Amino acid sequence: xxxxxxxIVVALGYVAFLFAIAFAAERQAANGSKAWLRSPLVYTLSxxxxxxxxTFYGAVGYAARSGLEYLTIYLGPTxxxxxxxxxxxxxxxxxxxxxxxxxxxLISSRFGKSTALGVLVTIIAVAAATPYLALQLQSVTLxxxxxxSAPGHDWGASELNGAALWVAAGLAIFTIIxxxxxxxxxxxxxxxxxAIAFEAVVKLFALLAVGVFVVWGVAGGPGxxxxxxxxxxxxxxxxxxxxxxxxxxxxxxxxxxxxxxxxVLVVENADESHLATASWAFPLYLLAMSxxxxxxxxxxxxxxxxxxxxxxxxxTVPLSQGQGGLAILSxxxxxxxxxxxxxxxxxxxxxxxxxxxxxxxxxxxxxQGAMMSGxxxxxxxxxxxxxxxxxxxxxxxxxxxxxxxxxxxxxGLISFTGVVQILPAMLGGIFWRGATRWGAAAGLxxxxxxxxxxxxxxxxxxxxxxxxxxxxxxxWGLGWxxxxxxxxxxxxxxxxxxxxxxxxxxxTAFMMGSIVTFPTPLERLQGAQIVNxxxxxxxxxAWAQSAAEAEDLLIMAQRILGPAEAQAIFQxxxxxxxxxxxxxxxxxxxxxxxxxxxxxxxxAATAHAMIGQxxxxxxxxxxxxxxxxxxxxxxxxxxxxxxxKSAEQERTARALREANAKLxxxxxxxxxxxxxxxxxxxxxxxxxxxxxxxxxxxxxxxSVQAKYAGIIHDEALRLTRLLDDLLDLSVxxxxxxxxxRQTGQLRELLDRAQGAAGLRAGGLTxxxxxxxxxxxxxxxxxxxxxxxxxxxANAQKYCDAPRxxxxxxxxxxxxxxxxxxxxxxxxxxxxxxxxxxxxxxxLTDHGxxxxxxxxxxxxxxxxxxxxxxxxxxPGQGGAAFRxxxxxxxxxxxx
Amino acid sequence: xxxRPPPPVFLASASYRQRxxxxxxxxxxxxxxxxxxxxxxxxxxxxxxxxxxxxEPVRNSNAMIYLFxxxxxxxxxxxxxxxxxRSDPETPPGGEDRP
Numbered sequence: 001x002x003x004x005x006x007x008i009v010v011a012l013g014y015v016a017f018l019f020a021i022a023f024a025a026e027r028q029a030a031n032g033s034k035a036w037l038r039s040p041l042v043y044t045l046s047x048x049x050x051x052x053x054x055t056f057y058g059a060v061g062y063a064a065r066s067g068l069e070y071l072t073i074y075l076g077p078t079x080x081x082x083x084x085x086x087x088x089x090x091x092x093x094x095x096x097x098x099x100x101x102x103x104x105x106l107i108s109s110r111f112g113k114s115t116a117l118g119v120l121v122t123i124i125a126v127a128a129a130t131p132y133l134a135l136q137l138q139s140v141t142l143x144x145x146x147x148x149s150a151p152g153h154d155w156g157a158s159e160l161n162g163a164a165l166w167v168a169a170g171l172a173i174f175t176i177i178x179x180x181x182x183x184x185x186x187x188x189x190x191x192x193x194x195a196i197a198f199e200a201v202v203k204l205f206a207l208l209a210v211g212v213f214v215v216w217g218v219a220g221g222p223g224x225x226x227x228x229x230x231x232x233x234x235x236x237x238x239x240x241x242x243x244x245x246x247x248x249x250x251x252x253x254x255x256x257x258x259x260x261x262x263x264v265l266v267v268e269n270a271d272e273s274h275l276a277t278a279s280w281a282f283p284l285y286l287l288a289m290s291x292x293x294x295x296x297x298x299x300x301x302x303x304x305x306x307x308x309x310x311x312x313x314x315x316t317v318p319l320s321q322g323q324g325g326l327a328i329l330s331x332x333x334x335x336x337x338x339x340x341x342x343x344x345x346x347x348x349x350x351x352x353x354x355x356x357x358x359x360x361x362x363x364x365x366x367x368q369g370a371m372m373s374g375x376x377x378x379x380x381x382x383x384x385x386x387x388x389x390x391x392x393x394x395x396x397x398x399x400x401x402x403x404x405x406x407x408x409x410x411x412g413l414i415s416f417t418g419v420v421q422i423l424p425a426m427l428g429g430i431f432w433r434g435a436t437r438w439g440a441a442a443g444l445x446x447x448x449x450x451x452x453x454x455x456x457x458x459x460x461x462x463x464x465x466x467x468x469x470x471x472x473x474x475x476w477g478l479g480w481x482x483x484x485x486x487x488x489x490x491x492x493x494x495x496x497x498x499x500x501x502x503x504x505x506x507x508t509a510f511m512m513g514s515i516v517t518f519p520t521p522l523e524r525l526q527g528a529q530i531v532n533x534x535x536x537x538x539x540x541x542a543w544a545q546s547a548a549e550a551e552d553l554l555i556m557a558q559r560i561l562g563p564a565e566a567q568a569i570f571q572x573x574x575x576x577x578x579x580x581x582x583x584x585x586x587x588x589x590x591x592x593x594x595x596x597x598x599x600x601x602x603x604a605a606t607a608h609a610m611i612g613q614x615x616x617x618x619x620x621x622x623x624x625x626x627x628x629x630x631x632x633x634x635x636x637x638x639x640x641x642x643x644x645k646s647a648e649q650e651r652t653a654r655a656l657r658e659a660n661a662k663l664x665x666x667x668x669x670x671x672x673x674x675x676x677x678x679x680x681x682x683x684x685x686x687x688x689x690x691x692x693x694x695x696x697x698x699x700x701x702x703s704v705q706a707k708y709a710g711i712i713h714d715e716a717l718r719l720t721r722l723l724d725d726l727l728d729l730s731v732x733x734x735x736x737x738x739x740x741r742q743t744g745q746l747r748e749l750l751d752r753a754q755g756a757a758g759l760r761a762g763g764l765t766x767x768x769x770x771x772x773x774x775x776x777x778x779x780x781x782x783x784x785x786x787x788x789x790x791x792x793a794n795a796q797k798y799c800d801a802p803r804x805x806x807x808x809x810x811x812x813x814x815x816x817x818x819x820x821x822x823x824x825x826x827x828x829x830x831x832x833x834x835x836x837x838x839x840x841x842x843l844t845d846h847g848x849x850x851x852x853x854x855x856x857x858x859x860x861x862x863x864x865x866x867x868x869x870x871x872x873x874p875g876q877g878g879a880a881f882r883x884x885x886x887x888x889x890x891x892x893x894x
Numbered sequence: 895x896x897x898r899p900p901p902p903v904f905l906a907s908a909s910y911r912q913r914x915x916x917x918x919x920x921x922x923x924x925x926x927x928x929x930x931x932x933x934x935x936x937x938x939x940x941x942x943x944x945x946x947x948x949x950e951p952v953r954n955s956n957a958m959i960y961l962f963x964x965x966x967x968x969x970x971x972x973x974x975x976x977x978x979x980r981s982d983p984e985t986p987p988g989g990e991d992r993p
Contacts, residue, residue: 244934
């Protein structure tokens with residue numbers, strides 16, 4: 001007999017191997033070679049999480065109890081996947097176009113990004129998945145118990161519970177490590193998908209191995225097997241037609257509605273063409289999984305003593321024949337089925353819980369809204385991790401409370417019936433433009449209520465939740481409300497009864513609700529975009545004109561996507577609009593794009609709410625609606641020549657407008673400068689003249705004389721400085737300067753600049769991380785230092801915080817060395833950011849500044865000569881300047 | 895974004911073929927559903943089906959063979975269709991008349 005310890009070692013080794021696979025896949029994805037991680041084969045195999053422990057253990061038990069009925073659970077999905085051209089293809093396309101992260105996100109997104117619907121679907125999904133998760137824990141625990149009982153002592157309740165707890169904890173750790181590693185904009189998990197694809201192979205191989213053993217090893221060949229089936233208690237066809245059709249429908253619908261299936265089918269789909277392969281390969285997988293179920297069931301019924309649990313035949317048949325190795329393989333197969341399902345289901349549910357419940361609540365609890373809410377990314381990840389623990393905790397709790405009694409198949413069907421309540425809203429949403437969110441909510445609530453009343457609560461047995469009295473005669477004696485005989489129609493199978501009534505009334509409420517209510521403008525836009533996803537993927541716009549400032553949007557995007565990614569998106573868009581810098585015009589198209597990027601991280605409803613806070617309700621205009629309604633107008637709109645031309649013109653016009661604005665601003669400033677430069681020149685000249693007149697007249701003490709001479713000297717210096725600056729700039733601009741290349745360490749340059757900027761005690765505090773500054777540069781060091789001095793001096797002059805502070809951050813971005821100077825003052829308004837680098841431009845009145853507004857212009861010219869650039873970096877909480885140098889100028893110190 | 899002229903009424907034979915393949919892909923699940931429901935017409939052991947006079951209940955081993963054969967047939971048909979049928983992600987349904 002096998003030792004139980006060996007089994008533990010094998011199981012732990014298997015888990016370690018899974019970690020290794022997931023880790024290797026993540027590494028490979030990070031290195032950029034994603035090709036084979038995302039092949040049609042891996043996609044098809046990942047779909048196999050449809051086959052859970054319920055398939056692996058439960059199908060055999062199911063067949064032993066009810067003959068061929070177990071097949072309905074696989075025939076439904078087969079029909080749906082073979083008919084991928086109808087529904088699945090559309091779901092996948094919508095998922096990609098709208099950056100859908102979960103099934104709750106789909107429903108919420110379709111019905112006007114409604115938060116309430118997202119919450120509703122999430123609650124239904126969690127309620128329906130909890131028994132199913134418990135079922136997986138139960139099956140793993142039971143399979144452990146089979147081996148534990150073999151050496152001669154049976155497991156008690158406490159040992160079973162302990163094992164279930166360990167399994168749940170291990171799964172939570174795996175899911176947290178690989179499921180919430182990053183907040184990807186596409187919500188894809190390479191490591192997890194690779195691991196479940198591997199598990200798919202293991203479970204198929206294990207079940208086929210047991211099946212082959214039973215047919216050829218026990219029965220002696222297919223012919224003998226047929227005889228054995230004919231001789232068994234399940235020899236005759238005895239299917240109830242209603243159950244056969246009802247369960248086929250139920251399982252097909254569940255394939256579309258189960259959150260975990262939606263995750264692998266739609267969210268993790270990398271390429272629509274993979275569907276074509278999956279359309280036949282996945283049914284083939286299902287066929288292979290169910291091929292040997294009846295032979296194993298028949299062998300179990302014949303070989304094992306009456307009363308043995310048929311749900312465990314897959315394990316106990318090989319064990320009873322002394323096939324220890326096969327039993328271990330079979331154990332691993334069951335283990336794989338359970339773990340892969342739990343991992344994906346938990347990821348899917350935790351995404352829903354965090355995106356639709358936790359994050360919206362958290363945002364609402366902060367009165368300042370999205371703008372000032374700190375790092376949202378950390379919150380989202382934390383929410384997701386807590387949700388994973390919470391979801392698995394619920395599953396464990398259900399396992400403890402239910403005592404793990406009912407047959408596996410029964411629990412699975414209850415769960416399926418709950419989750420298919422989403423079906424009418426989903427199908428209606430993607431095929432019918434008239435569906436409204438009130439209709440969807442009415443359908444979901446009606447269907448779920450019927451499911452809870454007629455199937456979920458009675459499943460605990462009479463007198464546990466529903467008293468036997470109510471089961472038999474209805475609440476308050478209302479016979480037509482009997483849970484298992486609604487409207488007085490008794491005699492139906494409980495599952496068929498629940499599916500029939502819940503689906504009928506759900507769909508009716510959905511349609512009636514949609515017909516009598518009126519959709520909001522946003523719903524109509526989303527409806528048109530989703531229903532007609534194949535006609536116009538670019539889509540109508542949800543935002544018309546916007547009051548948001550690009551800088552506010554950037555601050556928010558940085559907090560969700562991370563600074564680097566957000567800045568890259570903004571820069572790309574600005575470039576596309578023909579602008580330099582990080583702040584594009586806030587066009588409706590850009591807001592739409594940004595919202596979709598955010599939706600990939602936090603879900604459509606949340607992203608919409610966050611953007612909505614900034615846009616302040618300037619969303620859909622009447623013109624937009626007319627455009628959506630009028631198909632002819634749409635065809636006109638997408639006429640490519642017109643569009644290309646108008647985009648081109650728009651770009652040119654924008655560039656011209658911008659140039660014009662710049663010129664006007666400059667001309668105004670030039671006038672101001674001329675009057676100011678005369679003023680600048682005249683003020684010192686006046687004082688020099690008057691004091692020299694006083695000196696000429698004589699008749700004063702030497703000390704007063706010295707003082708007046710000092711004043712004359714200072715004023716002369718000021719004049720010289722002004723003229724020097726002007727000269728310097730004109731030399732730089734005319735390209736007459738020769739660079740004096742030297743090699744030196746960045747840290748020394750900054751030290752020098754800091755020393756030379758003439759910082760006053762108690763004035764500006766400078767924060768640096770000297771560890772980052774060990775770069776060695778080869779460039780004109782004196783000129784570079786001049787730039788640094790200027791930036792530090794500017795911060796000292798203009799930073800208006802009560803405790804002024806300047807951070808100098810050194811880093812690398814896209815092959816460049818960047819040095820950021822970020823102070824904690826008020827920053828520079830976006831209307832001024834355009835002109836600060838122009839000569840003569842000054843933002844404050846000159847009295848305070850004491851310069852002529854040439855410093856930054858000189859800096860810009862110097863950086864251009866050095867092959868780098870200097871730019872204003874918006875959205876950093878103060879004024880921030882980024883000095884970039886080509887990487888060729890730098891090498892890291894050894 | 896490429897613009898779209900109104901879809902033409904007559905198509906070149908290649909795109910005509912492509913359209914009929916799509917029709918076949920839409921039809922296949924319907925055929926599968928019907929074939930999977932055929933066993934409900936068989937005489938069964940429950941005694942609830944149409945009371946034919948001397949109908950023997952069908953044996954499960956035969957039912958299995960029928961269902962798995964249908965299943966294999968569907969898989970083969972879907973595999974065959976998937977070779978010729980590609981959902982071009984950039985081509986909207988009206989645009990399949992391109993060469």
